[in-house]
Amino acid sequence: xxxxxxxxxxxxxxxxxxxxxxxxxxxxxxxxxxxxxxxxxxxxxxxxxxxxxxxxxxxxxxxxxxxxxxxxxxxxxxxxxxxxxxxxxxxxxxxxxxxxxxxxxxxxxx
Amino acid sequence: xxxxxxxxxxxxxxxxxxxxxxxxxxxxxxxxxxxxxxxxxxxxxxxxxxxxxxxxxxxxxxxxxxxxxxxxxxxxxxxxxxxxxxxxxxxxxxxxxxxxxxxxxxxxxxxxx
Numbered sequence: 518x519x520x521x522x523x524x525x526x527x528x529x530x531x532x533x534x535x536x537x538x539x540x541x542x543x544x545x546x547x548x549x550x551x552x553x554x555x556x557x558x559x560x561x562x563x564x565x566x567x568x569x570x571x572x573x574x575x576x577x578x579x580x581x582x583x584x585x586x587x588x589x590x591x592x593x594x595x596x597x598x599x600x601x602x603x604x605x606x607x608x609x610x611x612x613x614x615x616x617x618x619x620x621x622x623x624x625x626x627x
Numbered sequence: 628x629x630x631x632x633x634x635x636x637x638x639x640x641x642x643x644x645x646x647x648x649x650x651x652x653x654x655x656x657x658x659x660x661x662x663x664x665x666x667x668x669x670x671x672x673x674x675x676x677x678x679x680x681x682x683x684x685x686x687x688x689x690x691x692x693x694x695x696x697x698x699x700x701x702x703x704x705x706x707x708x709x710x711x712x713x714x715x716x717x718x719x720x721x722x723x724x725x726x727x728x729x730x731x732x733x734x735x736x737x738x739x740x
Contacts, residue, residue: 526667549726558733559631559717560670565728605669613658613677613721614685615729617669 519544523606523618531626534596538621540606541588550582550589551615553605560605563591596625629653631732633718639738640708648703648735650718656730657723659701660685661693663714664734670717676701677723708739 521542530536542550549567553560564573566582566589573580577596582589593600603622607615631652640646650659657678662670662685672685676695690712692704701720705712715736719729 521669551728553731559731562728562730565726567726607670609726613723614660614672614675615670617662617671619667619669 519608519610519616521606521608521616521618523604523621525621526619527622527624529624529626530596532597534625535592535594536596536623538591538593538604538606538623539588540590540618542606542608542616542618543587544608544610544616546611547584548609548611551607551609552580552589552591553607555603555605555620556601563604593623596623598625598627601625631718631720631730633716633732633735635735636733637736639740640705641740642708642710644708645704645706646708647705648716648718648737650701650703650720650732651699652701652718652720652730653699654720654722654730655698656720657698658721658729659695660719660721660729661691661701661703662717662719663687663712664717665714673703673716710739713737713739 524539552563564580569584603620606618660675661673674693679698718732721729
C-alpha cells in the first residue's frame, strides 16, 4: 500500500531558528514529490521535486529529494511568525493522483 | 483570477440529509479532485476526474458520488449524510499535460449532526 509519512507531526520554534521537516515515502510508480504550505485555508504549492539531489530553493525555504533512500526534507532558515502553518508532503504517481502525509504543524513564536 | 472556487464554505446538516458541494475552476484544467481532511490524517482522495464526463474512485469513496458534466465544474454529493462525514472538503485541479502541481480551493467545512 502506498504511504507517505511526515515527521515530526508538530514543532514549536522561536523566530530566527532553522527547522528541518522530513518526509519519507513508499509509492509505486513514483513521479514527483510536492511540498505544500497550509495556513487557514487552501494548501498552497511550494516545491515539486522529480530528480534526486537537486535542491529547490525559494528565499528561506529549500528542499531536496533522495530517490534512493525515498525521502525528502524541507528546510526553513531564519524562521518568522508568518512561517507558522501546516506543511504537507505529497507524492504523485504516474496516475496523477497525490498521496499525502499527515502534515507537520509548525508554530514559530516571536 | 479566481482559480478554484468551492461553494458553500460552511454547512451544517442533520444525519440523513443530502447535499451537493460545488467546485468550479477557471484555468481550463482537465483533472479535478475531491479530498477530505481530518485531524491527524492529512488529505485523502475521495473521487477524481481526468476529463469532462469521466469520474473515478479514490481512496475513500464510500458514501459519496460525483459528476463532471462540464469541464469547469466537479460536484460532490452526499446522498444520506452521516456524522463520520464531518470533515473539511477540498477540491483541486491540474492541467492534464506535463508534470504540474494541483491547485486547491479554500475548502468547505461540513458538520453532520
